[in-house]
Amino acid sequence: MARLKVEVATETLRFAAPFRISGYVFETSDVVVVTLGDGMYRGRGEASGVYYMGDDVPAMCAAIERARPEIEAGPDRAALRDILPPGGARNAVDCALWELEAARAGCFVWELAGLPPPRPLRTTFTLGADTPEAMAQAARRDVSARSIKAKLTGELALDIARVRAIREARPDVWLGVDGNQGFVIDELPALADALKTCGVSLLEQPLARGREADLDGFVSPLPIAADESILSFAELERALGRFDIVNIKLDKCGGLTEGLMIAAAARQLGLGVMVGNMVGTSLAMAPGFILGQLCDLVDLDGPTFLAHDRSPSVDYRDGDIWVGPEVWGSPMAVAA
Template structure:
């Protein structure tokens, strides 16, 4: 690839209302939008960082400053993995490289990635932690949702009540829960039994990052997924024997390039694959939608929490997400 011009814009995404998980409440997020130009075409990527790894706006901006010269030399996507560490900054650059290359070749990103033409994907819609009654009403309000993800807080009795109330409100829906590191090994037997009783289909990251060994050999009647524990490709091997599935997020992995490698390695090891998202707009969901074509579970509802999204935007319909070529990566010659 020839020399490039790197532009980095800082934006602030505001949520329509506060969103609570275990140990954190989100009201807004500072993100970066990268544009790479070759003088004829351009490509874009959005990065939001990873709050629990200290990958915030300042960290991302420092990463751009450190790598700017080498980025503007026009590296390949594989070379970028050596130039920048995993995280939001590399995610933004990597996705911009994908879209730029697609525009240069006149083909969509999915074709560059060697995938079949994309299809709409069933996605989860997430309920932030609140009282059992409010969360149950939220589940009813998700009238079109076929799959619902429930944020828990580690308050075991309350969490069990939350799940029971949501199941009663939506007996038809696929349910998954996200512990966001809020539980201990001693909580697991009771938690898992209660989830199984309520026909919950997935338990995500119940224990703290760094406590993965506590899950070694643990048998549960529902799959357990690693999220915070699984950042990049080097973490995937350690998931075997501890998790049944890995949750890949482009902001963690450092972009679609690494994410595709992680998915392939997970499959090789017999692990399930999930794609998730941090706070992000449609520009962040569209590359993850490409990865989602390979996944067992898709959680790409980030824009539904925003006070305002981008235009054009991904479309949500009848419980699915669709990211058309006009949103990102369609092989369209986007002029500088």
């Protein structure tokens, strides 16, 4: 492999409005953008890391700097999995390698991945936690949304009121909720029954990471998805018997290469597959869109929270996301 020039930039993305989940309120999101070039071609990758694991911008930059000599040597994507651990640093470098390889080959990333031409994907649009009335109003306002995911905070009675208000406001949409680790096992029967009554189709990460065994023997009336509980390929088997669906985020697992591996292995284990995102620009959503072609559920709405996105950008229309070849993953996207 040719030696690579490694450029690392950091950016602060500002939210259009404060965004609340269980235990956190976000107004900005810091990201790392890696550009790899060989003198003729280049590739890019964006990562925001995993905030609840301390995988922030300083940590990502430090990891890339430690691995800089090995990255500059031009590893392939398989070798990169041995150079960097799962997390945002590897995600940014891995996605840059995918785009660089596509530019060199004069093709699209989806072709490199052995996939058919991509199609628009139905994506969820996320409602940050707020009062039931405010969340219902937000659901009504986003008339184009066909799938909604509501953030909960672990306040059982209030969360149930939130879901009921959203469902009353939008009886037409697919509805899921994200507990963001806010509940304990003793609360799950009441929560799950109320969600089922409201026509909720998915309960994501109700318990804290590390409490997966608490789900042993729990029979849920609706599917439960693992997010924080399953970070990487190495942790996938802990989902068995506890979760129905695995939410793959490229920042967690370390890039599109490992994301595709998790999706294939999850299918073999009888698990459903979802692609999600940490907040990021269209550059961060584009690799997830490739993975989303293999998924049952898609949650790629990160740019909708931002005051400003990159240009060119992904297209949200009639509840779907579309990523054109000019955004990422083709020679067109990195043409000088």
